[in-house]
Amino acid sequence: MPGVEDCLTELMDIPGVLDALVVDHATGTAVAVAGSGQHLDAERSAAALNEALRATLDGLAEAMTTGTLRMHDMIVTTDRGHHLLKPVTTVLDGEMVIYLRIDVERSNLALARHRLQAISARLTT
Amino acid sequence: MxxxxxxxxxxxxxxxxxxxxxxxxxxxxxxxxxxxxxxxxxxxxxxxxxxxxxxxxxxxxxxxxxxxxxxxxxxxxxxDANGAGNGDANxxxxxxxxxxxxxxxxxxxxxxxxxxxxxxxxxxxxxxxxxxxxxxxxxxxxxxxxxxxxxxxxxxxxxxxxxxxxxxxxxxxxxxxxxERRRARLNDVWPSAQLDTLPVSPVPRLPGQRVVLDALQWEVLVNADGTATPAELARRLGRPAYSVLMAVRRLAAAGLLMKPPPPRPAAGPERREPSAPEAERPAADQPAGKLPRRASAKGRPRPSGAVAPARAGAAGGGWPAVTGDPSDVSMLIRLRDALERML
Incomplete structure (x- = not known):
């Protein structure tokens, strides 16, 4: 039964991870941050990433008008790395979002995605 | 203090x-x-x-x-260990x-x-x-x-x-x-606090064909019974009151919530209008239909004393304004032609 900090430590152990951020989806509050964070203004990044996720969810929901939308994760690749966003539903507080930025050269995206899945699952059960 | x-x-x-x-x-x-x-x-x-x-x-x-x-x-x-600080990456x-x-x-x-x-x-x-x-x-x-x-x-x-x-x-x-950030955020979404403390009441019909809701907005709408305020809903749902407030503001911004009745003062002038002098009303009605006016002049039981003003109204303001519009002129010519043929 890991805490938020343990979870962050494990996230940072994933090969190639540069930054990790946990965001409260309902409010855009930065919950915890780890990594090379100096060039990452946690507060602003959290709010902005949260808006990006919200916009994507809204867009997808409108694009697919059949039933509800359940996002597992969202991956965007830029010249600064792979950006992974994973919504995690916690029973008590609704949605949390885990954000990872991963080095494009020194990483295995499939592995990172798999590990993120496993870590977030343990956080909520 | x-x-x-x-x-x-x-x-x-x-x-x-x-x-x-x-x-x-x-x-x-x-x-x-x-x-x-x-x-x-x-x-x-x-x-x-x-x-x-x-x-x-x-x-x-x-x-x-x-x-x-x-x-x-x-x-x-x-x-005791608190001052040590956490040396890890976090x-x-x-x-x-x-x-x-x-x-x-x-x-x-x-x-x-x-x-x-x-x-x-x-x-x-x-x-x-x-x-x-x-x-x-x-x-x-x-x-x-x-x-x-x-x-x-x-x-x-x-x-x-x-x-x-x-x-x-x-x-x-x-x-x-x-x-402070949260307060600003709330105002970005919908800059009015007027629905924050009122019972949440969704509009009975969607102001469009379809709508996208997030999970919390759904919970708010499903549990809104027209009496619970956002704070009461939050307690009932066990969700953060701020998040519920945010959902309510988003719903309001999307036009999905009933607006509170507007402040009263507007009702004053509205009420006075119908009570204006009776004579003005027929005059105002005239332009709508020409035949009824003719009927009213002959057969309709009219309020006593209203006859003369009604006629005056018909003669004066009741007619459409005369313009130099060619369609008006051609209409008059056709009318004259028709009258001449009847002779």
């Missing part, structure tokens, strides 16, 4: 431990100058959130609470965040008796991570509303602790900044 935020800043500077009671509005608990718990009359209580999830029973909360009080003052004498996000687990780690490795939160985790009803998220959400929520409420003079009780124990440490400046 000193404001709550300045008192909190002062207590943080002193590294105080205890409870800051703001009358009936709520309480903020500090541990060595950092906020570790808070409750507000406007936001859901810990018990609400734990039991509303369906995962934790009210009995389990009671047990944990009893266990905490049985082991005496929770967390007493464990503050930095506090927005100051309102992390550091949490230097204590968490210590709690597990040391011989400290379990506090209320420890008892909950030991019962296996929720994980440490879930409890930390829960405390995080509750404290941010409660402090947001505590700062907004103009309370009675806050009273500080040194040494008093919450039964749950510390599960998240908030830096006071970061906490205040986060509350």
């Amino acid at each position: 000193p404001r709550l935020d300045s008192i909190l800043t002062g207590l943080a500077g002193e590294g105080a431990t205890g409870a800051l009671r703001a009358g009936r509005s709520g309480t903020v608990y500090l541990t060595e100058g950092r906020v570790t718990f808070a409750e507000s009359a406007h936001s859901p209580r810990l018990e609400d959130v734990l039991t509303a999830s369906g995962r934790v029973s009210a009995a389990a909360v009671q047990r944990a609470r009893r266990a905490a009080s049985a082991t005496g003052a929770p967390g007493a004498g464990n503050g 930095r506090a996000a927005n100051g309102a965040a992390t550091d949490a687990n230097e204590d968490g780690a210590r709690g597990r490795t040391s011989h400290r008796p379990p506090d209320g939160g420890g008892a909950l985790i030991a019962q296996g009803v929720l994980t440490r991570g879930e409890l930390e998220f829960c405390v995080l959400g509750l404290v941010l929520d409660a402090v947001y509303f505590l700062l907004a409420a103009a309370a009675t003079r806050p009273r500080f009780v040194p040494g008093e602790r919450h039964w749950l124990g510390p599960y998240w440490y908030f830096d006071v400046t970061g906490l205040l900044r986060e509350c």
